[in-house]
Amino acid sequence: MSDIPLPAQFRHQMAQQLGADYAAFLASLQQSPPISIRVNPQKMALPTADLEPVLWCSEGFYLPERPVFTLDPLFQAGAFYVQEASSMLVAEALRQTARLKRPLRVLDLCAAPGGKSTLLASLLNADSLLVCNEVIRSRIPVLKENMEKWGHPNVVISNHDPEDFKSLNGFFDVVLVDAPCSGEGLFRKDPEAMLEWSPDSVVFCAARQQRILTAATPLLCDDGLLLYSTCTYNDEENSQNAAWLSKHGFENVPLDLPESWGIAEKTLDQTVGYQCYPHRVTGEGFFLSVFKKKQRSSPEMGVPRSFRSLKPVRNWQEKILKTFLKNSDAFSFYVKPNEDVFAIPETLSADLRVLDAALHNKGFGLEMGTFKGDDFIPSHALALSNALAENLPGIELSKEDALRYFKKENLVLNEPVKGWLLARYNGLNLGWLKGVGNRVNNYLPKEWRIRMDIKEY
Ligand SMILES: C[S@@+](CC[C@H](N)C(=O)[O-])C[C@H]1O[C@@H](n2cnc3c(N)ncnc32)[C@H](O)[C@@H]1O
Numbered sequence: 337m338s339d340i341p342l343p344a345q346f347r348h349q350m351a352q353q354l355g356a357d358y359a360a361f362l363a364s365l366q367q368s369p370p371i372s373i374r375v376n377p378q379k380m381a382l383p384t385a386d387l388e389p390v391l392w393c394s395e396g397f398y399l400p401e402r403p404v405f406t407l408d409p410l411f412q413a414g415a416f417y418v419q420e421a422s423s424m425l426v427a428e429a430l431r432q433t434a435r436l437k438r439p440l441r442v443l444d445l446c447a448a449p450g451g452k453s454t455l456l457a458s459l460l461n462a463d464s465l466l467v468c469n470e471v472i473r474s475r476i477p478v479l480k481e482n483m484e485k486w487g488h489p490n491v492v493i494s495n496h497d498p499e500d501f502k503s504l505n506g507f508f509d510v511v512l513v514d515a516p517c518s519g520e521g522l523f524r525k526d527p528e529a530m531l532e533w534s535p536d537s538v539v540f541c542a543a544r545q546q547r548i549l550t551a552a553t554p555l556l557c558d559d560g561l562l563l564y565s566t567c568t569y570n571d572e573e574n575s576q577n578a579a580w581l582s583k584h585g586f587e588n589v590p591l592d593l594p595e596s597w598g599i600a601e602k603t604l605d606q607t608v609g610y611q612c613y614p615h616r617v618t619g620e621g622f623f624l625s626v627f628k629k630k631q632r633s634s635p636e637m638g639v640p641r642s643f644r645s646l647k648p649v650r651n652w653q654e655k656i657l658k659t660f661l662k663n664s665d666a667f668s669f670y671v672k673p674n675e676d677v678f679a680i681p682e683t684l685s686a687d688l689r690v691l692d693a694a695l696h697n698k699g700f701g702l703e704m705g706t707f708k709g710d711d712f713i714p715s716h717a718l719a720l721s722n723a724l725a726e727n728l729p730g731i732e733l734s735k736e737d738a739l740r741y742f743k744k745e746n747l748v749l750n751e752p753v754k755g756w757l758l759a760r761y762n763g764l765n766l767g768w769l770k771g772v773g774n775r776v777n778n779y780l781p782k783e784w785r786i787r788m789d790i791k792e793y
Pocket residue numbers: 445446447448449450451452453470471472475497498514515516517544548
């Protein structure tokens with residue numbers, strides 16, 4: 337399949353790790369990677385009855401072949417996320433170990449591009465808080481776009497080094513460290529990853545993961561859950577870091593996974609982790625281990641009385657804003673110094689004030705839009721939000737017109753319309769249009785515009 341040869345030391349390592357299974361492992365690397373998606377339970381528009389399910393995630397499905405996702409309006413609307421199947425194991429791990437019916441404070445510490453964050457958003461109770469953090473600034477836009485498409489208003493996106501979270505010690509119920517790793521599990525899907533692999537890079541990744549885990553562990557409350565995952569097979573990273581956690585105040589939590597799923601158990605110093613191999617599961621390489629915090633040391637946290645740089649909106653503005661939301665009394669509305677208007681879920685106000693004081697580079701709440709004089713210009717995030725009112729005017733587009741919408745073309749309608757309209761496809765909101773006579777202006781943000789030629793599809 338790939339012209340890039342497997343590194344010799346990697347072959348040696350896997351032969352030792354897999355023994356009699358090594359030949360089957362090598363053969364699986366010659367096969368095409370399976371294509372899988374996870375549907376958005378808040379935006380059920382994709383028929384899944386004929387699709388093969390992912391065994392460990394009720395919202396995960398395999399596709400018979402890879403379509404051009406960019407040219408699928410349902411993908412652009414956030415109806416599904418394209419996610420490698422093995423990594424959906426996080427869903428089963430949380431289902432078995434976390435109290436998902438309760439509101440939880442959850443941190444996805446290494447979040448971009450947002451695969452696990454969208455999964456977490458779907459799993460959590462509606463009053464939960466999800467902080468999606470990514471240290472590399474250039475990866476924030478894709479994370480933000482994916483979270484906006486997913487549509488949950490209870491999300492904070494931050495751009496910090498894990499060590500910057502220090503003042504939030506004891507704050508979170510769940511922390512996911514989906515750590516940057518040597519990427520051995522992606523060699524089939526992304527052969528270029530082999531070019532970056534070396535024994536030295538494994539040592540570097542293992543040490544970096546330990547640094548991230550060292551910063552992550554104090555952030556958990558008593559009995560809080562830490563999920564550590566990678567997309568590698570390397571024991572120097574996976575098992576050794578998992579065993580290290582067991583020696584540093586964490587109790588390893590075993591999962592009950594049916595043998596028929598084919599997921600291997602790996603144990604080092606009585607610490608168990610779960611490894612997906614491509615010759616045993618329909619998916620790529622992935623490792624996961626779950627821990628519960630043993631120490632009893634959660635500090636009391638002061639809650640600031642107000643947000644640092646947000647001001648409440650005016651009453652007349654609030655009246656307009658409320659017409660756009662389903663459950664509008666559940667939100668309070670604020671304006672930023674740059675005039676952007678936000679809706680903040682009341683239930684999370686105290687938590688968000690704590691985060692506001694603790695983190696500098698972050699965005700939270702539902703981005704509503706801006707006021708230009710008396711006019712309100714709704715944001716694209718609002719159009720895609722699950723909190724948007726259902727009775728707003730909209731227009732159902734054909735697939736061709738939906739794609740023209742994503743090309744940012746202006747559409748011509750048969751009937752004249754005036755004011756804000758939602759562009760819809762299969763009942764899902766795609767974004768805003770504004771009617772001016774027979775023409776409707778297209779308010780898709782230019783950075784969301786698709787560049788592909790839509791003619792051939
Ligand atoms: C495996 S990827 C995360 C994938 C993501 N969780 C998902 O499911 O879409 C690891 C992430 O860690 C970030 N990262 C790299 N170095 C880091 C560091 N020193 N501390 C924290 N995160 C780091 C990378 O930028 C990358 O986005």
